[in-house]
Amino acid sequence: MSAMLLYIITNAVMFSFILTNENIPQSLADWMLAQGLGPIAFLLAAGNFMEPTSIVVIFAPILFPVAELTVMVWPWLLAMLGFLMVVIYWPGLSIWFPHWLGMM
Numbered sequence: 880m881s882a883m884l885l886y887i888i889t890n891a892v893m894f895s896f897i898l899t900n901e902n903i904p905q906s907l908a909d910w911m912l913a914q915g916l917g918p919i920a921f922l923l924a925a926g927n928f929m930e931p932t933s934i935v936v937i938f939a940p941i942l943f944p945v946a947e948l949t950v951m952v953w954p955w956l957l958a959m960l961g962f963l964m965v966v967i968y969w970p971g972l973s974i975w976f977p978h979w980l981g982m983m
Contacts, residue, residue, distance in 0.1 A: 884932060888932060891936035892936060
């Protein structure tokens with residue numbers, strides 16, 4: 880499984896380098912903006928045909944100009960990381976409900 884993933888990532892990096900070298904991501908980003916497609920619609924279409932790791936590696940340079948959405952995601956991301964830290968460092972919080980139900 881690791882060798883298969885490494886092969887996919889290696890080919891995706893090579894494909895991404897060739898695309899970037901030929902300025903294809905900029906052309907695709909301009910076309911996507913002209914069509915009114917956002918990154919979510921494009922990733923949903925790509926997700927039907929490709930594995931998530933290769934989607935990220937191949938399409939990151941293409942979607943980067945369109946991805947101004949990341950600024951709006953920061954508060955949610957920080958909130959999720961905060962809750963993750965609370966659950967990691969206070970494990971009693973995440974297991975109190977199963978204890979209350981008598982499952983553990």
